[in-house]
Amino acid sequence: MLDPHRLRVFRAVVGSGSVQAAADNLGLTSSAVSQHLGALARETGLVLFQRQGRGITPTQAGRELAARSEEAMSQWGRLDSVVTDLREGRSGRLTVGYFASAGSAWMPDLVKRLALELPGLTVDLVLTEVTSRNLTPDIDIVIDPPDGGGRPGHRHVPLASDPFVAVVPSAHALASARSVGLADLRGETWVSNDVIGSQGHRIVVSACAAAGFTPRFTVQAQEHHSAIQFVAAGVGISVMPRLAARALPSDVTRLRITDPTPVREISALVRESGRPNPAAERLLEMLLELNRHPARRGRTATR
Template sequence: MLDPHRLGVFQSVMVTGSVQEAADNLRMTPSAVSQHIAALQRQTGLDLFDRVGRGIVPTAAAEALIAQAETVLQQWHRLDDYVADLRDGRTGRLVLGYFPSAGSTLLPSIVRQITAEFPDLVVELVLTEVGARSTIPDIDVAMDHTENTRRPGYRKVPLTEDPYILAVHHEHPLARRRAVTLTDLKGEGWVSNDSFANPGHRIVLAACAAKGFTPRFTVQAQDHHSALGFVAAGVGITVLPRLAARIIPDGVVRVRITDPPVRQLVAMVREGGVRNAVADRVLDLLVRLSRHPSRRQRVQPS
């Protein structure tokens, strides 16, 4: 059986690309790190690194091994956390994945309710947008897109639709309108509110393309909080999900879009773990809250 500590040393060398830097991070000597790597190579029968000049370069076998080892080490760290919970008298842990607007709107009342019902529960929240995943969530509140549809080990539970709205400076002519169409926004300077690689941004681009135009982005912000700040400064307009526009800064007006882009929200529920009452209860609260937004400030016990 492979030694998790040895795998952890191997992971550190892969991340830093240097035995010396891995040793510094792990507070070990370079000699000890090299011994762990040599032992791992003997145990696996794999050549993991090639020497190039005074440095090392991982082999294809090392790249393949680290892809599997990272998942194993995540699970091992979760086991360590679980043992610590048991030692401290805490009887359960639930990992909830979220994206920012869900984290500030859907989850606070749910976490308040669930920790009241299960006082020994430890709730871990992890941001699970593109490139940010470091822990495997038990339930992941997410946008429905191809990557989620094909995510192995999870089942998908539909939650709700989240239409996009227009956010505009209060002195902008569109601020006086009760509703606009996407085509009305064709000549405006836009502020992006999401990474161009994220599904939410692609939803907006696809909706505009269907109307025959591509938005002209004058500012490329990476999150909706920053984007709304630029709108408040009069820099441009932004089109963002209604869930992300519940709290807006002074000087910004929300305007309904009659033909809006729409994102579908889902709960991705991990099937590999033990089914338990806590996860079932969180899923029930998510479904109820999504269908009845007025309850977001207070979820009534069932």
């Protein structure tokens, strides 16, 4: 088994670019850092660095180990934090997975409320769209696949139906309408706001197929913040979840979509650990309350 401390020292050398800089950053001697590097090389059986001038540079294997060890070290850091919480008598730690639009729309206020109610609680928020799925949050806010949600060892709790809307420049010919048929967007230049192949992207493309066309994406923005700015610049239109289109600049308008309306279903997956988790249950209550009263989500009215 690899020594986490040696991995940490190794990553510090790769990150800082030299043994001496890593030693200064870690509060160690350069000799101690070199000893850790040598021990890690023996443990792994890899050549991790090579000489370059008067210094060293990571080999391809070294760069690969540094990149692939990032998540493992993050997980180790979380475990270390759990031990610290237990030692110092803090009431616990809650890990919450989320995707970007739910994170910006829901999580800041909910985490603030949770911190006031449970002041000894540490909340770790993880953007699961860009994190390996071997992470197991206590609560994971997810988009259900079309055939239904669920995950072994988790309780599946539906939260909300989130319809997609059309986001268009305010000067667009359709901007004065309150709604637009999906087929009416057939000839538009489209800006993507999600990764190709993701749940959201598949929902939109499937709805367009049902309306008899395939959207022409000319800009792969792949996230809604950038997509909105492309729309504002007049590059094209974008079809995104209403939750992602809550706050728009003045030169952008959103429209309801009909015939058909693409919709994504949002749920919470609550990890069943076999022991009570009051913090997870309280956050779940808050999420359910929030979505029973949509006006509290802070959404602006559809223009």
